[in-house]
Amino acid sequence: MSSNTFTTSSFSYSTSSSSSSNGEQTTGHRSTHQSNTDPVHGTTVQSTSQNLGEPAVQETRHYDPQGRELLEGAGSGGGAAASRRIEDVTDAQAERDAQYEERMEDEYAKREGGA
Structure with a gap:
């Protein structure tokens, strides 16, 4: 008994750039997206993006x-992938900054009150 298998691939590339009329500011961005699908092994998606003057950021995901989605280190027989969590650290940093400023104000108030 023979089975028909097929593999599909796709690739896309985009780029954009702009500069100001005085020629001092130039911006640009490029990105690639490649997908390979195999009915036995699943899908691999590779993405790369880069802003002008910055290092490229690469991401590979497996399904x-x-x-x-299969997470790194989960193995191919791991079943459902564990969930990922995105955490906004800007709020936590702002809170730490506010606490620091409050402590500093308290310290200055102690010094001024004792003078």
Whole structure:
């Protein structure tokens, strides 16, 4: 009994740039997106993006044949992928900064009160 298998691939590339009329400011961005799908091994998606003057950022994601994302180190037989969490650290940093400023104000108030 023979089985028909197929593999599909796609690739896209985009780039953009602009500069100001005085020629001093130039901005640009480029990105690539490549997807390879195999019914047995699943899908691999590779993305790269780069802003002009900055290092390129690469990301590779793997999906099982059912479309579930496989996390690094989860292995191919790991079943459903563990969830990822995105945390906004800007709020936490702002809170730490506010606490620091409050402590500094208290310290200055102690020194001024004792003078």
